[in-house]
Amino acid sequence: MTSPQNNPENFDWTAAEADVAVAAEGAEVVDLDAERTRRAEAGTHFDITLDEHPQPGGKPVDAEPVSPSGRRPIVPVNWSTWPNIRHSLAQAAEVTGYRIGFHALRSPMYAVLAMFWATVGVVRLAGRQLKWWWVTEQYRLRQAAADANDPAMWLKLHREVKATRMWRFLVLAAEVLLIGIGLPVLWATASWWVLLLVTAGIVAFLAHVGRPDDRRIITPATVAGRFRRVNSDIVLRAYYAAGLGHPDKAHQQIGFGSTMGRDPSGTGSQVSIDLPYGKTFDDAVKARGAIASGLDVALSQVFITRDPSSHRRHVLWVADRDPLAQAAGRTPLLRCKPTDIWQPAPFGLDERGNKVTVDMLWNSILIGAQPRQGKTFAARALALYAALDPYVKLTVLDGGGKPDWRKFALVADRCAFGLAMTRDGDPAEIVLEALREIKADVQDRYERLSKLPADVCPEGKLTREIARDPKYGMPVRAVFLDEFQEYFDLGDISKEIASLLVYLVKVAPAAGVIFVDATQRPSGVGGGQVATQFISFRDNHQVRFSLRTGSWQVSDLVLGAGANSEGYDSSTLLPSYKGVGILRGASDATPTVRTYLADADDAEKILIAARKLREEAGTLSGMAAGEDIAREHRDVLADVRSVIERGETGAQWDEIATRLAERLPEAYADLTAESISAQVRSFGVRSVDVKRSGKALKGAKTDDIDAAIGRRKAA
Structure with a gap:
């Protein structure tokens, strides 16, 4: 008895069987065997072995339409315009x-x-013809007649072989005569190019x-590369082994939503899969490793894409x-060429x-990754x-402080590299x-945008026209x-930097x-x-790109919580993949991208060209324009003393932080009690108990601050 997974009649049965069962829910008997037979005779199963050429199939197998109307171009894209035609012809000419x-x-x-094997061919051809002449294939029949002591049969065979040999001898003699006379005549009468063609043909044949x-x-x-063929049996074996269905249970069988075929790019095989009712696309993504094992291919060759028509349906593509x-x-x-930040930036190619x-x-x-996996190159591509x-x-x-970013000084309004002191x-x-x-x-922009008229600034949002108009000053x-983690590990100054970064990434x-x-x-x-604050800063990014990481936990930190449970784990990327990562949040899909x-x-x-563009547009500013950016150095001790x-x-430290934030908001807007305490204590001021309303909290004495100021002046 054949098992369901090996029976072609069951290959598309999950959806069909369920439909029959639902339609006949009130009936006493559902003749599933009869329905299977009817569908098999109608040719509705999909037991089709893939070949090397694309086959027409269901929607997921066919190329996606290139226009919203769903129409494909009458003329192929590569022959539709003169630049495309030139490119196609150039490619063909290059290969040729x-x-x-x-x-x-x-x-x-x-x-x-060719001459060597032609010589061998002469010997082999002569040997074959001699064997053909001598009728060697009859030897076993005559030997069998002799072994059976059947002289009548042996004599009959002998007479037949003699007659056959005579006829074949005449054929071979005519062949030799034709060659012996024809070749000299051809040599004497034919043109040189005819002789050349005939000789080449004879040598090629021999x-x-x-x-x-x-x-x-x-x-x-x-x-041409060789690859493993994928057919219905292999796909079913993989999905059942992955626990996504059961071949012997009703409504638990895997179905196919399209015929199997080569994908339009010719780089893999694909088919639309219908999971059993109750199984979801997320289940398939989580089982991707088990599916790859069942298909007997590498994990990096298996890709599962969501089908918008049903949450239990997806497209399986095997590279x-x-x-x-x-x-x-x-x-x-x-x-x-000039780019437009209002348009998407080219990032790479998906799988x-x-x-x-x-x-x-x-x-x-x-963007996150282990060292030397292409993290900086990916960020720099967007910066360019x-x-x-x-x-x-x-x-x-x-x-x-790597060399990778140094050339951005040509165009950057402000830039800083490393942590060591520079000029x-x-x-x-x-x-x-x-x-x-x-x-x-940012704060000024929100205030000014809210005051602009609606015809200039619809909904109070920045527009391309406003951003590019110098009179508004809001580019x-x-x-x-x-390596932004370095800015969170600089001691006291990191507290304000961290606070600013969290505010900015949110707002x-x-x-x-x-x-x-x-x-x-x-x-x-x-x-x-x-x-x-580091965690808050990290978790407030909308788009995530994770190149190879050390573990799925680290991958989840970069891609966001829950990425691993959805089947996205950058730790599975191979060390040899440079510049390859998982892009999450940029679109509905989560592709693996080669940047x-x-x-x-x-x-x-590119940066030299970018500087020239900015000079022509008159937008070069800041350090790139040679401006000396004034930096305000606050006298923390004097500021603290002024608010007492x-x-x-x-x-108390809380009082000092509050007063500084109120009186000097441009410098201390995000100041905390811990931050000002650390800064003041670094000058030798003790942190002592200071009473307010009968409650003692840590703070600084006026005499200690005055003494610290005096010591600094004396030095």
């Missing part, structure tokens, strides 16, 4: 030229091999006869070979070779896109001042922070300020308030 050159260089070797099947004379210039091991190629930004873009505007983007829009104001802050000053202070300025700008701003995107932040330590730093490559030379070329009222012998 390569093959001609490849074979031309090897033609002498081909000739030698070489084919003499050559063993595993010995090729002509080496292929291009090699012929690992698609993530192939680089996406150079960035299209190398054309150095199926489709272009992936990222909407930077209105978003904050988090922003740089080529001359109306975008850039701020580049690299806590790691521009302390990078940490530059970061702090830049964030303060951005916060003030789109893009802030890039690499700034809606004001046209983009944040792109990269880190190799998404788990956080230290403890206390700064650690809490475009822009190395240091490419980045420099006359007659007070001291003040």
